Amino acid sequence: MNTNPYAMHANLVVRELGKPADAFTKADLVRFIMEHDIQMVNFLYPGGDGRLKTLNFVINDAAYLDTILSCGERVDGSSLFSFIQAGSSDLYVVPRFRTAFVDPFAEIPTLNLLCSYFDKDGRPLESSPEHTLEKAARAFTATTGMEFQAMGELEYYVIRPDETAYPAVDQRAYHESAPYAKSNDFRTRCMHLIAQTGGQIKYGHSEVGSFHQDGRLYEQNEIEFLPVRVQDAADQLTIAKWVIRNQAYREGLDVTFAPKITTGKAGSGLHIHMRMMKDGRNCMLDHGKISDDARRMIAGMMHLAPALTAFGNKNPTAYFRLVPHQEAPTNVCWGDRNRSVLVRVPLGWTADVDMCAKANPLEAGAGTLKFDTALKQTVEIRSSDGSADVYQLLAGICVACRHGFEMPDALNVAAQTYVDVNIHAQENARVLSRLSQLPDSCVASAECLLLQRRVFEAHGVFSPAMIEGIVQQLRAFDDATLRRDIEGRPDQIAQLVERFFHCG
Structure with missing residues (x-):
C-alpha cells in the first residue's frame, strides 16, 4: 500500500x-x-x-x-x-x-x-514585485490576525485558422463543448501542464467570446485556480501564462491575454477572488451571511479602487474594456451575484442543503461526508485584466483589503456602495448616481495612484521608487483622451490592439 x-x-x-x-x-x-x-x-x-x-x-x-x-x-x-x-x-x-x-x-x-x-x-x-507582495501579505496579517488568500480567473483568447464545421454562435460560447468549441483540447493540455508546475487549478472552460475575423477564429477560454496564500497565487498565475504561451507556440497557435482585441466583442479580464483565513476557518461568513470583516475588506477596495487600476490595467487597451453596458465594471460599487459591479459576492453554498443527496438518491442517509461549504465563500474584484503586473496587482488588493480594517467608517462605506440586484432599478439608479467612477485612461489611473499613494506606501509595502516608476510608465502612454479620439476608427483601434497584443 x-x-x-x-x-x-x-x-x-x-x-x-x-x-x-x-x-x-x-x-x-x-x-x-x-x-x-x-x-x-x-x-x-x-x-x-x-x-x-x-x-x-x-x-x-x-x-x-x-x-x-x-x-x-x-x-x-x-x-x-x-x-x-x-x-x-x-x-x-x-x-x-x-x-x-x-x-x-x-x-x-x-x-x-x-x-x-x-x-x-x-x-x-524593496521595489521587486514578489517582495512587495510579501510585505503586503505580512502587513495584512499583522493588522488583522488573518491570512490573505487569493485565486485568479485567467481569461485569454486562442487564435487559429478559421474553419466552418460546427460553427459557434458569435459571443455565445460560454461553457461550450466540442466540436462547437475548437480550443477545449488545447486548454485541457495547458491545465495538465500547469498542474505539473504546481498550479492548484479549480476548473477550466470555454468563455463567452467567440468570433471570426480576417480568416481566423478567436475563442475565449478561462482557467480558474483554487484559493492559496496570496504569494503562491501570484506565482501560479505568472507560471500559468508562461505555460499557455509556450504550449500555444508548440502547437502553432497564438494566444493573447490582452484586455480588448476588437470592439463589440468580449474582453478578457483577470478577476481576483479572495478570502481571509484564521485557524482553518473562513472569516468571510458569519452565520451564513457576509461578515463585518468581509465588509471592511470590501470597503477598503471601494476606497482605493481608482488607484488599483494602476496595477491591474497597465496599458491603453485596458480602458477600452472598462466601458458601460459590458460585464466589466465602471462604477465603484459591490453587490451579490451581480457581474457588472466592481466587487461581486458570488453565489455561496449557504443554504445548508445536501444537494449531492438530492441529485444522487443513493447517497441520502448514507453517512455522506458533510463538507464545510463555508470554506468556498470568496469575494471577487473584476476590474483587472491580463495587462496587470500580477504581483503588483495582488499586493495592491491586499493593501486595499487591509486598509478597510484601518478605516473607521468602513462599514458605512460598504453600506453606501452596495447595489442590490433585488430592488427596483429606479432605486438602484439613485445609488449609482452618487458612485465614483473608475479611471478612463492610463494617465487618469496614474493621477489616482498619486492621490492615494500614501496608503500603498504605508507599512513599507510599496516603495516610493516603485510608485514613481508606475506613474511614469502610465503617463508615458499619453492616452488621456485616446478612447474618445479613436472611437469609431477601427483601423486605429486595430493598430493599438496589435501594439499591446502580447501584454503582461
Missing part, C-alpha cells in the same frame, strides 16, 4: 519527495536532481513587463549545483526594471525552493525555480 500522501500530486517533485512544496529544502532538491538525472537548472523571475525571464545553468558537478542553489546569480537590474539606473544595476536572483518544478517543455531534463531579487547588501529588493 502506498503511504505517500502526495502520490497523486501532479508536480513530480512533490510526488517523488513525498512532501508539500513549502517544505522543500536544498538537500531535497539536490537528491531529486541526482535521482532523476536532471542536467540543467533554470532560474525564472518576473521583469518590469510582468513576464518571466530565464537564466539557464548546466549542472557541471555537485559543488556547482550547491553554489547556484545557495548563492543564486547576478543579473542586470536596469535591463529588467525601468526604475533601476545602469550605474547601480547589479542585483542577485536567489531561488525559492518551494517553487521547484520539472520544465515540461525542455528537451534536456531541467528543473525550474522562481527567484527573489536581492540588492548589493544582500537585502530583499
